[in-house]
Amino acid sequence: MKKIITYGTFDLLHTGHINILRRAKEYGDYLVVAVSTDEFNAIKGKEAYYSYEQRKAILEAIRYVDEVIPEQNWDQKVDDVKKHNIDVFVMGDDWEGKFDYLKKYCDVIYFPRTVGISTTKIKDDLNKTKHG
Ligand code: C2G
Numbered sequence: 001m002k003k004i005i006t007y008g009t010f011d012l013l014h015t016g017h018i019n020i021l022r023r024a025k026e027y028g029d030y031l032v033v034a035v036s037t038d039e040f041n042a043i044k045g046k047e048a049y050y051s052y053e054q055r056k057a058i059l060e061a062i063r064y065v066d067e068v069i070p071e072q073n074w075d076q077k078v079d080d081v082k083k084h085n086i087d088v089f090v091m092g093d094d095w096e097g098k099f100d101y102l103k104k105y106c107d108v109i110y111f112p113r114t115v116g117i118s119t120t121k122i123k124d125d126l127n128k129t130k131h132g
Contacts, residue, residue: 011050011055020111020114034080081105096110
């Protein structure tokens, strides 16, 4: 069984998230998603609209996703790759090169981001609508 892993906040789920999850799954049979906890989001300087439990439940409902685990810090990736017997690590190319140290343990693939959509854009657009 070929296992893939990816990491992220995945707040206000949108087609950019779905695209990377679908593409990641094409590389194997079992996709693990490490979703950032609310505490780790604070470290990342992000405040998600949905709580960790809500974002986890939403990801678990996606057909491409087989397992969701918590992402609690920047340093857990090597342990996760070993513990979950991961063959492929996938991230959007806004992270290009940042996780190449994992190449010792698994394949590392960066996908082009989906253009024109982001959680920040969704929030900004909604605010504009509300405030004109
Ligand atoms: N993404 C994408 N296209 C978009 C928006 C996001 O391909 N339009 C991808 C990102 O590149 C990332 C994943 O979707 O691979 C999740 O995005 P975020 O929730 O913004 O994740 P991020 O905050 O970048 O967290 O340790 C890694 C970090 O936890 C990554």
